[in-house]
Amino acid sequence: MSWFANLKISTKFNIMLSLLLLLVFLATAFFVYQRERALIDRIAVDNARSIARQIVETREYISSVVKGEPNDNYNLVPQVVATNVAKRLTRGSNYYVRQVSLRYRNPENRPDPFEAEMLGIFASKKSAETWRIVRTGKERSFRYLLPMVAEQSCLDCHGSYEEAPPFVQARFPKGHYSYDYKAGEVIGAVSVSIPLADLYRQAGTNFRDDLIYRGLTLCLIILVMGFLVRRTIIDPIRQVSSSITRVTATGSFGDRIPRRSRDEIGELVGAFNELMEELDRKTRQRMESEDRYRNVLEMAQSAIVTFLADGKLIITNRRAEELFGLPKEELLGASIFTFLDDGEGVRDGIEAYLRDGTGGVVGETTPRKIRDIRGGITDVEMALSVSSSDRNPLFTAILREHIRRRV
Structure with missing residues (x-):
């Protein structure tokens, strides 16, 4: 994830926001699609149940009111009437309805494997109705079955052979398995069947439209x-970052950022401005102090130098330049030890002081000999003191001249 850590804040935010909203978008779309499919399933079950019950009621009604008429008109047979009613009810729709039985008389009423399985369950009285999604070859279908129970009127044709109407006896001989039903059996x-592709076509259309709508909404939300985040969070942070970069590059503490809010970002901007003011004030004070110190050094009658523990000169006055015989530009950075005899x-002595904290030549005034760049030797008294800056010891030597000799 190092590549992600190196991205800009705005890019990170856009990536995380996009992923989060995309996840919410997909989850919502999935749940909406599932809910719509469940609604379609419920509507399909209600419609299939309504059609099936109408057919059952029609068959039972015809069985109860029609007596000898089927002998003269075959179309008044209850099963035939129910079949024709089913065709009329489902005309122009994607519903396919038929009556099925394990002991069928009409070959068109022969059950398929799924219907045969459900009829076996109905016969054991384990279910009043059933519906499932069934795969047949490459196609999937919604299947609904509502059992038909033999009423007393049904036994006129499906009871014993001897009591069956003549036209039934003529068509189905004695011993045919469609006889000998009992009331309540x-x-x-x-059976109602709907191709799943037809059933869910509208759900797919709605899902596509919903994806487009939600996708546009998602893009609008991201934008x-x-x-808003770039204006209220990222831009102020970028301003602070740019100002810090300029301070690092120029050393100037004059940058100020306009404070537009009083939230956490506003507090950050305010703290940055206060920090810049404090650093600017301290910088001016330090520069003024250094100027006064330099003025004092330049006014001194003795040579004064400040150097680090390794002897590197960092501050000199005019008298020191004369004593060592070098201009300030060349003197700074040179080692004082090279000028001392x-x-x-x-x-x-300095190393002993740094090691033990006392002793050595620090805090003492001792006679020394200074050899300038031309080889001249000057007798001086060296008063050495120590101070610290940024935890680094600074040594200051005051060199009072006595006699200068030429070699």
Whole structure:
């Protein structure tokens, strides 16, 4: 994830916001699609149940009111009437309805494997109705079955052979399995079938439209949120970052950022401005102090130098330039030990002081000999003191001249 850590804040925010909203978008779309499918399933079950019950009621009604008429008109047979009613009810729709039975008389009423399985369940009285999604080959269908129970009127044709009407006896001989039903026994079922592609076509259309709508909404939310976050959070932070970069590059503490709010970002901007003011004030004070210190150094009658523990000169005055015979530009950075006749002894004394905290040549005034760049030797008294800056010891030597000699 190092690549992600190196991205800009705005890019990170846009990526995280987009992923979060995309996840919410997909989850919502999935739940909406599932809910719509469940609604379609419920509507399909209600419609299939309504059609099946109408057919069952029609069959039972015809069985109860029609007596000898089927002998003269075959179309008044209850099963035939129910079949024709089913065709009329489902005309122009994607519903396919038929009556099925394990002991069928019409070959068109022969059950398929699924219907045969459900009829067996109905016969054992384990279910009043059933519906499932069934795969047949490459196609999937919604299947609904409502059992039909033999009423007393049904036994006129499906009871004993001897009591059956003549036209039934003529068509189905004695011993045919469609006889000998008992009242209350499952005689068959109304089977309703709907191709799943037709059933869910509208759900797919609605889901597609919903995806487009939600996708556009998602893009709009990302754009608006990105604009607001960039304006209220990222831009102020970027201003602070740019100002800090300029301070690092120029050393100037004059930058100020307009404070537009009083929230956490506003507090950050305010704290940055206060920090810049404090640093600017301290910088001016330090520069003024250094100017006064330099003025004092330049006014001094003795040579004064400040150097680090390794002898590197960092501050000199005009008298020191004359004493060492070098201009300030060349003198700064040089080692004071090279100008002292006993430079190594002074170095050892400083190291002893740094090691033990006392002793050595620090805090004492000792006679020394200074050798300038041209080889001239000057007798001086060296008063050495120590101070600290940024935890680094600074040594200041005041060199009072006595006699200058030429070699």
